[in-house]
Amino acid sequence: MTVANAFDPANAAGFAEDEAALIARRQRLLGPAYRLFYAHPVHVVRAEGVWLYGRDGEAYLDAYNNVASVGHGHPHVVAALARQAATLNTHTRYITDGILDYAERLLATMPAAISNIMFTCTGSEANDLALRVAKAATGGTGVIVTENAYHGVTDLLAQMSPSLGPSAPVGPTVRVVAAPSGQADAGAVFARGVSEAIANMAVHGIRPAALLVDTIFSSDGVFADPAGFLAPAVELVRKAGGLFIADEVQPGFGRTGAGMWGFARHGLTPDLVTMGKPMGDGHPMAAMAGRPEHLEAFGRNVRYFNTFGGNPVSCAVGMAVLDVIEAEGLIANASEVGAAFKRELEALAANDGRLGAVRGAGLFLGVDIVDAQGTPDATRAAAIVNGLRERRVLISATGRHGHSLKIRPPMVFSQENVALFMDRLKDTLAGL
Amino acid sequence: MTVANAFDPANAAGFAEDEAALIARRQRLLGPAYRLFYAHPVHVVRAEGVWLYGRDGEAYLDAYNNVASVGHGHPHVVAALARQAATLNTHTRYITDGILDYAERLLATMPAAISNIMFTCTGSEANDLALRVAKAATGGTGVIVTENAYHGVTDLLAQMSPSLGPSAPVGPTVRVVAAPSGQADAGAVFARGVSEAIANMAVHGIRPAALLVDTIFSSDGVFADPAGFLAPAVELVRKAGGLFIADEVQPGFGRTGAGMWGFARHGLTPDLVTMGKPMGDGHPMAAMAGRPEHLEAFGRNVRYFNTFGGNPVSCAVGMAVLDVIEAEGLIANASEVGAAFKRELEALAANDGRLGAVRGAGLFLGVDIVDAQGTPDATRAAAIVNGLRERRVLISATGRHGHSLKIRPPMVFSQENVALFMDRLKDTLAGL
Structure with a gap:
């Protein structure tokens, strides 16, 4: 059993005490079949549009959740x-x-x-x-x-x-x-x-x-x-x-x-x-x-x-x-913003060998992450997913090898949101 | 395939034109797997507590729906x-x-x-x-x-x-x-x-x-x-x-x-x-x-x-x-009102051979309907269910023979509601 981007409770060392306690409480009540996302799970208390908010008001850009398709809490x-x-x-x-x-x-x-x-x-x-x-x-x-x-x-x-x-x-x-x-x-x-x-x-x-x-x-x-x-x-x-x-x-x-x-x-x-x-x-x-x-x-x-x-x-x-x-013309928005988003990712991939094929339609995009030989690199994909999470941008990984970034934001995602995403992605890649 | 208390669209003759049109529209859109309740289906637009309301404000006493357990629209x-x-x-x-x-x-x-x-x-x-x-x-x-x-x-x-x-x-x-x-x-x-x-x-x-x-x-x-x-x-x-x-x-x-x-x-x-x-x-x-x-x-x-x-x-x-x-003390209410309800049904059954065994606990009751020989009588059970519906009280039938009345009201059901139910049931039985 593999879940791309699953948190391993064995790796909770170093977490704040209240955070570790919450995670332990979850395991005790919900049992072993539940999985959290990210090496460092995200705790959310509020959401609006494309934003999820943590306990201290910190804002996470949601580039993953298709359920809140017309925006969180519309x-x-x-x-x-x-x-x-x-x-x-x-x-x-x-x-x-x-x-x-x-x-x-x-x-x-x-x-x-x-x-x-x-x-x-x-x-x-x-x-x-x-x-x-x-x-x-x-x-x-x-x-x-x-x-x-x-x-x-x-x-x-x-x-x-x-x-x-x-x-x-x-x-x-x-x-x-x-x-x-x-x-x-x-x-x-x-x-x-x-x-x-x-x-x-x-x-x-x-x-x-x-x-x-x-x-x-x-x-x-x-x-x-x-x-x-x-x-x-x-x-x-x-x-x-x-x-x-x-x-x-x-x-x-x-x-x-x-x-x-x-x-x-x-x-x-x-x-x-x-x-x-x-x-x-x-x-x-x-x-x-x-x-x-x-x-x-x-x-x-x-x-x-x-x-x-x-x-x-x-x-x-x-x-x-x-x-x-x-x-709100969200299908047109998915088409336009999605196309611009894809172009940005393709441009980045053209200059960074760690990014392979960029695929998708509208606001549903996949980006393969590869090693120097061009073969699937799930470890690097996970590092990017977690690097983005540390920079408060939420995506996940998918595919048989777990090496494809899955980018699937609410359909109200804007060109500005894309620009922020790309900045954080570049910053993440620079830090790897 | 048998559904106790299912409406047969072939029996819509005599319905008001708008009602027949609604039923036809349902069949056209939802297809053949959907079943309505009652010989004369109920059209509802609003609900509160133990009451469902029809288009003209007519009130149906809900003695069937356990989903709206703490009362409709609490x-x-x-x-x-x-x-x-x-x-x-x-x-x-x-x-x-x-x-x-x-x-x-x-x-x-x-x-x-x-x-x-x-x-x-x-x-x-x-x-x-x-x-x-x-x-x-x-x-x-x-x-x-x-x-x-x-x-x-x-x-x-x-x-x-x-x-x-x-x-x-x-x-x-x-x-x-x-x-x-x-x-x-x-x-x-x-x-x-x-x-x-x-x-x-x-x-x-x-x-x-x-x-x-x-x-x-x-x-x-x-x-x-x-x-x-x-x-x-x-x-x-x-x-x-x-x-x-x-x-x-x-x-x-x-x-x-x-x-x-x-x-x-x-x-x-x-x-x-x-x-x-x-x-x-x-x-x-x-x-x-x-x-x-x-x-x-x-x-x-x-x-x-x-x-x-x-x-x-x-x-x-x-x-x-x-x-x-x-x-609201609803478990105690289910116990007390349910017990009184059961006693009333048992008393009625003692004097009316069409009612057989009365079973259940709290606000979940079953009443067998039988013929003169005491054998299960699904036709009579259906007549009672539909007679109650005509008197604006909602229940259904259940069991392998479809001859057991299923009485399962919201848990906010009161002694007054029981009294009304019993009146309508007696009236229904008198009319059969």
Whole structure:
């Protein structure tokens, strides 16, 4: 088991007494499965926009959290949350209006073929549901994922999340393909991997149910280009009887700067779409959307009721998030600021051999960190992540080798924030 | 697939035009997996305390919703939610204080041996996690559940929820035992079923991982008595190497009127405890608590990160719910009002042969509805549920035969509310 950027409690020597006590209290109460970030964990008490604040008012620039997508504590979202919580919060077995207005508005951001939506509380629940639906719709059980995929916390999804390591083994009907190459031939190479996986399933008598991918391949190291590279693989899976599930939990809600959904950059209409993290600016809400014909078998034969999913408070919050994305032009902001951010990183990489490939779309960027021979250097990546943290800029690392910086700020990130980030990054690199 | 009390959209003839339009819009947007309650679904726009309100201000007495446990829209809870959402809402990989204070307070309501807690967003996520932990701790895969159990929405839990019907088949390592008998010999009978399940697992080479039960057996029809009847079965499972997982999603947080947790009535300390629904008075939050020795293997080898689980807003809301339970004496209220409620129902049953056994504890009651021969009568139960709904009192039905009334109001239910309920119930019965 490896978590890039995980704090090791054995290394708490030298911490202030109250800090060490807090960490010990955490371990005592929350147990051994919880991991903190950073060699020196961050203690936060308040947040606003792109800023997290520590106990003494020190400000951390948040260049990592996509959940607080429209900015931490956005007043329009908080007001909607408070108003609706005081008015009505119940389940979907009574008729309420908010869920219908929200469903309609959200589905309007997708291709017309995707016209049904089901609400859950987390991206994990959405992915788990999508797989149940795919199995019911296809009669298959085979699922294809990428080599460092992460799709969620449930027992089923842990079997489709090779990034969890050997203690959470990949399931018997799951096939793992290489992450995208990041090169011009990514489409052909990825399709070849998928083709081999389908052939291998056939050998084992496994019928394909789905190709399940995060459309920006976040945990594989952020692979966005060339736009469209997913299309040939999706065609193969459909030909073999499987569905294409677009896991939009990370790229969704405008982060790529090219429309609301990551799959749009690939010119695709998925069969099922899952979404979560940024959907409620921190409120626990998620969803799965799909084509009615694929929901038919599941809806007819199996029942599904999610106690909190689609409740009036979640729907009011989701509406408010969509309001902010539109009113503040956040997709355009992700596109413009993200492009400038990428250019700055590329310019830096051109002059500093420790920075390798720079990838991404909009405000979702990955930067490979390499050694003098150009090979992945996770130790150096961790040093940069921790160096930035000491300079009060928050990011993390990702990818199979843990050597790719993961930069994924709230979508209200500004050119000024980029300038500050670059200053601190240069300072960090100078100090290594 | 059967859902007790599900609305059939084919029966919308005669509805007002706007109502029929809303229902059609729901089907078009949410698809075929969603089910409304009642022959004539309820449309709600506002709620307060034990009351749900319709579009024209008509008031429905809520005798069903345990999620709004401390009352719909409790101002103390809403204020905590709004305050914390405006201040900070982030994940558990930074140090925050609220989660520690909440974890400590919640764990203090449990036996001392249960000293670790992990936060999720739904009871399903908590049960799914508990099973992953049980498998890691025991090395086993076998799970024992009751014949009409319901434990959640994930792929794994659907395999342990026979109440979902044959389209969601029970998993190959799951064994199903009869629901408790509800008689004085319930302990011996239930233990015999568990013993046979363990023996059957041995035949198949399956090592037991857990006995997983809702400690009030809600979906089986509400079986609370005799207090302590679970103990012999738990002893058998432990002897066979499995853990006892107490699913407190339904009975937890004081509803039984005898302390905070349903397992306490059985004189047991579970190995793992899951909780959800009433935890946040409607806010999506849940948790799994356990003994550190059982979390050890899972925590060391597998990582678990729940994006929204245990965030500062959830913890503030959870704290506020505990405040209200204490300040308003809701456990005592559940005990006193629940006992009076049960007596009233028993008195009615003594004079009306259509009412059979009355079961339950605190404000969680089940009433069997039977025909002239005393056999389960789901049709009559549905008629009573719908008759009450027409009289603006909300309950539902449960159990393997769908013939048990499920009465589970917010814990702020008063003696006056009971009187109103009984009036409406008598009126309903008179009209059948």
